[in-house]
Amino acid sequence: MDESSVKPRRNSTLKRAQYACQYFAPLVLTLTLVANPGCSRAPETGLPIRVTFWHGMELGVNNEVLEAKIRVFNDSHPGIVIESQIFGAADQLGPKLDAAVAGGTPPDLLWWAPAYFPKYARVGALQSVDEFIESDPTFLKDDVYDALWELGTYGGRVFVTPFSANNLAVYYNKEMFDRARIERPPETWDEFRDTAARLTRDGVHGFQIPAGTSEWTVWTWQCFLWQAGGEILDAENRSAAFDSRAGVSALEFWRALLADGSAVISETDAGYKTSDFLAGRVAMVINGPWNYAEIRTQRNVDVGVFPLPANERAATNIGGESLFLFQSNPARERAAWEFMKFVMSPDFQIDWAIATGYLPVSKSAATSPEYLAFLDRNAFLEVYNRQMNVGRVRPSVPEYAAVSAILGRQIEAALYGKYSSEEALARAAAETDRLLR
Amino acid sequence: MTRLQKDTLTAYLFVLPAALLLSVFVVYPIVDLVVVSLHEWNILEDRMTYVAAANYRAVLADDAFRQAFVNTLIFVAGTVPTGMVISLGLALLLDSRIRAVRFLRAAIFTPYVTSTVAAGVVFVWLFDVDQGSVNAVLGVVGIKGPNWLQSEAWAMPAVILMTLWRQAGYSMVLFLAGLQAIPESTYEAATIDGARPGWQTFRHITWPQLWPTTFFVLVVSVIFAFRAFEPMYVMVRGGPVGSTTTLVYYVFDRAFRFGDMGQAAAVSTLLLALVLALTWLQFRFGRDEV
Numbered sequence: 001m002d003e004s005s006v007k008p009r010r011n012s013t014l015k016r017a018q019y020a021c022q023y024f025a026p027l028v029l030t031l032t033l034v035a036n037p038g039c040s041r042a043p044e045t046g047l048p049i050r051v052t053f054w055h056g057m058e059l060g061v062n063n064e065v066l067e068a069k070i071r072v073f074n075d076s077h078p079g080i081v082i083e084s085q086i087f088g089a090a091d092q093l094g095p096k097l098d099a100a101v102a103g104g105t106p107p108d109l110l111w112w113a114p115a116y117f118p119k120y121a122r123v124g125a126l127q128s129v130d131e132f133i134e135s136d137p138t139f140l141k142d143d144v145y146d147a148l149w150e151l152g153t154y155g156g157r158v159f160v161t162p163f164s165a166n167n168l169a170v171y172y173n174k175e176m177f178d179r180a181r182i183e184r185p186p187e188t189w190d191e192f193r194d195t196a197a198r199l200t201r202d203g204v205h206g207f208q209i210p211a212g213t214s215e216w217t218v219w220t221w222q223c224f225l226w227q228a229g230g231e232i233l234d235a236e237n238r239s240a241a242f243d244s245r246a247g248v249s250a251l252e253f254w255r256a257l258l259a260d261g262s263a264v265i266s267e268t269d270a271g272y273k274t275s276d277f278l279a280g281r282v283a284m285v286i287n288g289p290w291n292y293a294e295i296r297t298q299r300n301v302d303v304g305v306f307p308l309p310a311n312e313r314a315a316t317n318i319g320g321e322s323l324f325l326f327q328s329n330p331a332r333e334r335a336a337w338e339f340m341k342f343v344m345s346p347d348f349q350i351d352w353a354i355a356t357g358y359l360p361v362s363k364s365a366a367t368s369p370e371y372l373a374f375l376d377r378n379a380f381l382e383v384y385n386r387q388m389n390v391g392r393v394r395p396s397v398p399e400y401a402a403v404s405a406i407l408g409r410q411i412e413a414a415l416y417g418k419y420s421s422e423e424a425l426a427r428a429a430a431e432t433d434r435l436l437r
Numbered sequence: 438m439t440r441l442q443k444d445t446l447t448a449y450l451f452v453l454p455a456a457l458l459l460s461v462f463v464v465y466p467i468v469d470l471v472v473v474s475l476h477e478w479n480i481l482e483d484r485m486t487y488v489a490a491a492n493y494r495a496v497l498a499d500d501a502f503r504q505a506f507v508n509t510l511i512f513v514a515g516t517v518p519t520g521m522v523i524s525l526g527l528a529l530l531l532d533s534r535i536r537a538v539r540f541l542r543a544a545i546f547t548p549y550v551t552s553t554v555a556a557g558v559v560f561v562w563l564f565d566v567d568q569g570s571v572n573a574v575l576g577v578v579g580i581k582g583p584n585w586l587q588s589e590a591w592a593m594p595a596v597i598l599m600t601l602w603r604q605a606g607y608s609m610v611l612f613l614a615g616l617q618a619i620p621e622s623t624y625e626a627a628t629i630d631g632a633r634p635g636w637q638t639f640r641h642i643t644w645p646q647l648w649p650t651t652f653f654v655l656v657v658s659v660i661f662a663f664r665a666f667e668p669m670y671v672m673v674r675g676g677p678v679g680s681t682t683t684l685v686y687y688v689f690d691r692a693f694r695f696g697d698m699g700q701a702a703a704v705s706t707l708l709l710a711l712v713l714a715l716t717w718l719q720f721r722f723g724r725d726e727v
Contacts, residue, residue: 095693102480119696123481203567211587212674265587267561269674281567405694409501409679416589416678 048081049335055111055321056090061293065355073342080335082109090321091214091269094401101125101326108336110324111163113215117324118154118398127327128157132337139341143362151393152322161340164349164358165320166288167391168223169383170309171274171295174302176204176283185306189227189253192309196262199283205264208282209254209415210271213408215401217271219317219394220286221411223308224250226315226392233395233403238436242407243429246312251414251421258415265415277301288319289384292357305383307390318391320358357381359388399435406431467709474702480692492703496691502704504679505687508593512683513662515597516604520658521651524605528612529639542613546606553603557671560599561586564672586673589680596668596681603668604661608654615650619643652723656716663712684708 053070057063063086070082085107087093093112100106101120120126133141141149144162152160172185180199186192196206210217222232230246233239257263264282267273277285278300286308295303308316323340325333342348349365352358354374359381360366366385375382394400407428414424438446474492476485496502531542548556563569564585572582585595623642624634632638644651666685669675675682675690682690684704692701 095689098480098693098696120481123479125481212676214674268586268676402695405690412676413678418678 048079049332050081050083051109051332051336051339052107053082053084053109053111053339054087054107055084056087056093057111058086058089059291059294059356061297062290062356065352069348069352073339077335077338077342080338082339091216091272106326108326108328108332109339110326111321112324113319114151114160114162114322115394115396115400115404117152117160117322118396119401120324120326121154121157121159122398125326126159127325127333128159129161129325129337129340130157132334132340133158136337136341139344143346143364144344145361145363147318147393148320148322148361151318151396154396154398160322160324161344162361163321163323163343164352164356165318165361165388166290166358167316167318167384167387168220168286168288169305169307169316169387171277171285171287172304172306173277173280173283174304176280177304185304186309187307189309189311193253193257193262196257196284197260200262204280205262205282207257207263207284208266208271208276208286209258209263210286211265211267211412211415212269212271213405213412214269215404215408216269217411218404218408219319220271221250221254221407222392222394223286223315223317224253224311226317227308227311227313228253229312233397233432233436237395237397240403240429240432240436243425247425248421249311251411251425254415255417255421289357289359289381292378292380293355295380303380305380307383307387314390316387316391318388318393320361357384359384397436402435403432406435470702470709471706473698474706476699478698479696480698481696488699492699493707496700496704496707501679501682502687505682505684508679508681509663509683511593512597512600512665513659515593516600516662516665517655517658519597520601520604520608521654523601524608524654525612525651527605527609528616529643531609532613532616542609545609548603549606551603553667554671556603557599557668560595560668561672564595587677589678592673592677592681596672599668599672600662600665604658608658611650611654611657612647615647616643618650619646652719655723656719659715659719660712663708663715 055066057066067084070084074081087096090112094116097106097110097112097120101123106125117126121128133139145165148162148165149158152158152162170185176199177185180195180201182195182198186195192207199206210220225232225242225247228246228249230244230250231241234241254263258265266276271285272287274285274287274291274294276282277287278298280301307314323343325336325340327333328336344362346362346364346368349360349362350368350371353360353365353371357380360371365371375385397403410419410424410428413419413427414421418424419427473485475487475489477488477492478485527545531538531545535541563571566572566582566584566587569582569585571585575582583591585591619642623646624638627638627642628634632641664685665683666689669681669683669686670689673681675686685708688701688704688708691697691704
C-alpha cells in the first residue's frame, strides 16, 4: 500500500480513537475486551498491524468466502489488518517460498499443507505457537483434533495450526454408472478395475491417473500404498519403506489400469483439476471435498462420491492446510496468532465447512447441530467425513518435499514404462535413504 | 597531469559506470556461482560446507543429468537451424513490396513480446489430444495426432514448435535490418553484369553480404536455446519422464525441488563453460567469412 492511502487511514484511526476516548471509552473498552481479548494489545502508535497472509485458494467461490471472513476479522480487530495474497497452485509454492525465506521476505502467515513445515522450522524461520497457546486462557486446545496437533509438531513444539482438513475419495459420473448398469460403487481394487473397464467406451475413460511428478501424483499414490498395507517411511523416519511388496502392487495397479486402456493419464501436474471429469471425458477421478462449491453449482455432470477402494485395508490420505507462523516481531506474531485463533474458532470452522466443503478441524464444529444437519443433506461430504476414520498422514520430516519429488519422478517413470515398478521404487528408495541418512 | 593521463582518466571514468554495473550484476554472480558449486548448501541455511568437486561428480554420475544434456542438444538442434531458415525466409518475403507488409511484420514479431507463460498456456490447449486445434487440423488431412504433451516422444517437438513460433519474429527483425543494409547498387551492378534476380543474386550477393547478421543471429539463437526454460516449465514441467528436462530445467529442479544449491550451481557452471566454448568456436570459425 502506498503512502497516500496509508495517511487518511491513520488520521481517521486517530480521530476515531480520540472520539472514543472522550465519549465512549469505558463502553468500547469493555466491549472489545469481552469480544476480543487480543485487542488490548493493539499498538500504541495508532497504526494497525499489517499481517501478510499468503494462501492458494484457487476456486473462486472459496476465495470469496475467505475474503468475507477476513473482512469480519479485520472489522472485529481494529488494531490488526490481515492482507491476503493468492500464491497460485499449492503444489508449486515450494520454490517461491524458499526464495522468500532465503531473501528474508516470507509472509507472516501462510496457508499450506502441514507436511512441508518441518523444513522451515528446522532452519528457524517459523515461530512456535506453544507460548501463545499456554498464555491464552481463552483458547481451548483440546477442542482441535489431537492428530492435527501432532501433524503440526516438530522437535516437540507446535509450529503450525490447522486451518481445515480434507482427504481423498473418488468422484463418479452417476449417469455413466447407470448407462454401464453399475449398481453400486466399487469397494475393492478388483471391483474398481472391473468398474473402470466397464465404464470405458465411446471415447470415455473409466478413470484418470494423475500425471507429472508433483505432490498431487505422490499423495494420491500413497493412498494405494497404504491400502496395500505399505508405509512411506520406516517407523523412525530414517529410511524409505515404500519399496515394499505393497508399493509394487500399488504401482502395478495403476499401470494395469493404464495398460488395458480403462484409465487415461491427466495433464502434467494437473491431476487435481476437475475439467476432464466435468467435461465427461472420464467417469471417475480421485479428488477432495474442497470442490464442493463448484460441484454443487455446475450443471454438466451428476456427481457422486465414494470412498477409495480397499485392498489389504481401507486408507485415504489426510490433507488439509495449516497456518504457518513466520518469525517477524512480537507484535506481528501476536496479531497473526489472533487470526490463527479466529480460524480455529467454531464460528469460522462451521461457516467455512458449510460454504466450501472442507472438513472442520475442531470437535465443537464437527459435532455442532448446524454442521450435522448440513451433512445430513449432503451425501457428498458425508463420505469424506466417514473416511477420516481410515485417514493416514504423510511423515512430518524436513526432507518431505525432496522425498516427494524423488518418489514423484519414479512413479511417473514406472507409469510410462521406463522402469519396472520394482526398479522405479528401488531407485526412489536408494535416493531417499541417501537423503535421510 | 599530462594530456595523455587526463584522457586516460576521462576514458576510465566513462567506462566506470558500466564496469561497476557489470561487476556487481554479472561478474560477481558468476564468481559466486563457482564458489557455491564447490559447497554443499541448502538455500534456507547460512551454513555452507566445502566439498571440493563432489557436486560435479554427483551430477556427472546422474542419469537425469545425462538425459538433460542430450535433451538440450536436441532442443538446440531442433530450434536453431530451423528457426534461422524460417526467419530468413520470412525476412526475404517481407523485405519485398507486398501488401500489408507492415502489418505482417508486426504480426510475426508479436509472439516474441508475448509473455511465454501466457503463450505456453495457449499452446497447452492447442496441443490437447482430443480438443486441441493441432490435432483437429491433422485430423482433417487424415492423420490421427498424438497425445503431444503426455507423450515422451512428442512433448519435445511440441515445445520446439512453440519456441519456433515465438522466436521467429525476433530473428526476422534482425535479418530484415541486415537485408536493408545491403546497398541496392550492388544488385543493380550484378543485373547489369547479367546475373538473374532470384537464386543467383541471393547466392552471390545477399548471402555473403548478410553473413555478419546471420552470424550474429546464429550466436544469439544458440545462447537462447541453451538458456530456454519457460516453455518446458509452463507446458510440461520438464516431463513426461524428463523428456523435456533441459539443463536449465535440471538446474531449477535440483535447486528448488531438491533444495540442492551446490549441485544446481555445478550444473550452471558446466552450462556456462559449454556455452562459452561453443561461442568461442563460432567466433573462431564463423568470423573468417565475415
